[in-house]
Amino acid sequence: MTDIWFGLAILLLLLALVFLLPAIRSTRIGRSDDSKRTAMIELYRARTSELQDALGRGAMDERQVAQLETEMARELLAVRSGAPAAAPNRRGAGVLIGLALLVPIMAVGVYVWSERPGEVAFYREIVASYQGRADTASEARITSQLKAWVQKHPEDLRSHYVLAQRLLLAGDIAGAVSAYRFVVEREPQAASVKADLAQALFFAGGSRMTKEIRLLVKQVLESQPANGTALGLAGIAAYEDRDYRRAREYWQRALQQLERGSAAAEALAAGVARAEQALADNPKATMAPASSQAPGGPAIRVQVSLSGEIAADSATPVYIYARSADSPMPLAIVRLNAGQLPVEVVLDESRAMMPGRSIATVDSVQLVARLALNGDARPLAGDWQGTIESLSRENWGKTQSITIDRKL
Numbered sequence: 001m002t003d004i005w006f007g008l009a010i011l012l013l014l015l016a017l018v019f020l021l022p023a024i025r026s027t028r029i030g031r032s033d034d035s036k037r038t039a040m041i042e043l044y045r046a047r048t049s050e051l052q053d054a055l056g057r058g059a060m061d062e063r064q065v066a067q068l069e070t071e072m073a074r075e076l077l078a079v080r081s082g083a084p085a086a087a088p089n090r091r092g093a094g095v096l097i098g099l100a101l102l103v104p105i106m107a108v109g110v111y112v113w114s115e116r117p118g119e120v121a122f123y124r125e126i127v128a129s130y131q132g133r134a135d136t137a138s139e140a141r142i143t144s145q146l147k148a149w150v151q152k153h154p155e156d157l158r159s160h161y162v163l164a165q166r167l168l169l170a171g172d173i174a175g176a177v178s179a180y181r182f183v184v185e186r187e188p189q190a191a192s193v194k195a196d197l198a199q200a201l202f203f204a205g206g207s208r209m210t211k212e213i214r215l216l217v218k219q220v221l222e223s224q225p226a227n228g229t230a231l232g233l234a235g236i237a238a239y240e241d242r243d244y245r246r247a248r249e250y251w252q253r254a255l256q257q258l259e260r261g262s263a264a265a266e267a268l269a270a271g272v273a274r275a276e277q278a279l280a281d282n283p284k285a286t287m288a289p290a291s292s293q294a295p296g297g298p299a300i301r302v303q304v305s306l307s308g309e310i311a312a313d314s315a316t317p318v319y320i321y322a323r324s325a326d327s328p329m330p331l332a333i334v335r336l337n338a339g340q341l342p343v344e345v346v347l348d349e350s351r352a353m354m355p356g357r358s359i360a361t362v363d364s365v366q367l368v369a370r371l372a373l374n375g376d377a378r379p380l381a382g383d384w385q386g387t388i389e390s391l392s393r394e395n396w397g398k399t400q401s402i403t404i405d406r407k408l
Contacts, residue, residue, distance in 0.1 A: 143170065150179075157183050161193060164200070173204045195220045195229040202233060209237045228254045235271060239278075248275035249350040280336050297349050298360050300332075300396045304369045305342035307405035310384055314339025317372045318404075322347045322365040325390070331359045338371060344399070363393045369402040383408045 146163045150156060164179030180197035183190060198216035202209065214237055220230040235250035251271045258265040304320055306312070314337060321333035332351035336343060347367075352358035359365060367388040374380045386404040 143167070157186060164196070168196075168200055168203075173200060176200045177204055189223075191220045191224045191227065192229075195224075195227050195233075198233055199229050202236075209233070209240055213237075226253070226257065228257045232268065235275075239271075239275060242278075244275045244278040245350065248272055248279070251275065252350075276335055279334070280340070298393070298396060299346050299348035300359065300365070300367070300391070301344060301346055301399040302367060302369070303342065303344045303399060303401045304336075304386075305401075305403050306338060306371065307384075307403055310371065310404065312338045312371055312373065312384075317375055317377075318369065319372060319377060320345055320347070320367075320369045320402075322359055322367055322391075324362045325364065325366060329357070331357060331362065331365065341404075359396075365391050367391055367400060367402060369404050371404050379408055381408055 143163070143166050146159060146166065150159050150163055153159065160179050160182050164176045164183070167173075167179060168176035177197065177200045180193060180200055183193050184197055187193065194216050198213045198220070201213050201216075205213075213233065217230045217233045217237065220227050221234060224230065231250045231254035235247045235254065238244075238247035238250060251268050255265060255268040255272065258268065300322060302320060304318070306318075316338040318336045318338055318341065319333060320336065321330035323330050332347035332349070334345045334347065334351060336345070347359065349358040349360055369386045370379060371384040372380070373382050373384070379385070384404050385406050385408055386402040387406075388400055388402060391400065
């Protein structure tokens with residue numbers, strides 16, 4: 001902000017020079033004309049004296065002297081005719097010089113006596129706060145100044161939003177909710193602010209979902225399907241509704257947007273793990289109804305059973321997945337326990353392990369159901385397995401059956 005005002009001052013000085021140069025040039029021309037007229041008058045007097053001497057000596061007659069004096073008088077009159085124009089130029093030059101000096105002085109005065117210097121200093125403090133260079137006293141002062149500012153300038157919605165963020169971080173949840181509401185009421189299309197309001201309401205309500213929060217989350221995802229805050233809250237709502245598959249899906253989508261290793265990413269990864277465990281502990285929850293699938297998205301139904309000849313602890317992990325022929329990496333996977341078999345599961349895009357790698361990207365898959373006696377997700381000697389070696393896309397609409405009966 002300060003640089004802007006310095007730039008404006010420089011422009012005003014340049015403007016002053018634009019006014020001054022013609023004025024100075026006009027003044028110099030006026031002075032040059034004065035000197036020329038003075039010299040011409042002195043020359044006229046000298047030549048007139050010489051003509052009178054020549055007349056007295058008889059070198060010239062009166063007619064010749066009169067003719068020469070007439071010509072000299074005509075030249076002197078031509079020079080004097082420029083005299084009236086010189087004075088107005090000098091007066092105009094004075095006015096221009098005065099204006100050129102007055103404009104920058106007035107601009108500086110208006111700036112100093114306005115609120116701008118204080119705003120510049122306040123802006124610098126906010127920048128320092130965002131960069132982590134402000135101490136506790138400065139943070140409190142900034143928040144206090146922001147409160148005063150929004151009261152004085154209620155139309156400044158950006159400042160209301162910044163204040164809401166600061167209040168939320170400071171633990172003033174009620175104040176943050178109030179500030180977020182103020183912005184949302186005046187900008188109902190601001191989806192990201194709605195998501196922040198929903199989050200603040202979630203904290204204010206003791207980390208419980210309410211009808212208002214659910215409605216805000218729904219509105220945000222309708223306009224911003226990739227909004228991380230809304231996806232996280234949607235996952236919490238789905239988990240509370242015991243829709244663990246959908247909770248896992250929401251949290252995975254939110255996780256894809258975060259930097260790996262960050263605190264938020266670790267929290268979401270833990271949520272995905274809880275949803276997976278809940279799916280394993282609730283067999284019926286793994287049977288996603290057709291209505292919950294993405295519209296038009298591919299899905300494969302698989303019925304999995306364990307051979308009666310195999311004795312396994314009910315807590316032994318069972319991995320059911322689809323993979324392509326050219327890669328061992330699963331395109332869709334479900335984890336269960338042996339005690340949940342037999343069961344029917346659905347492998348669809350929500351079961352993908354990596355973004356951009358799902359059953360929708362291939363035309364044929366291999367289906368695998370494996371009893372992992374060693375507890376490892378990787379196939380190891382001693383595990384039991386059942387497979388369908390190749391299943392083309394045109395047969396995905398039919399329910400497939402796999403019996404785990406072959407030892408690796």
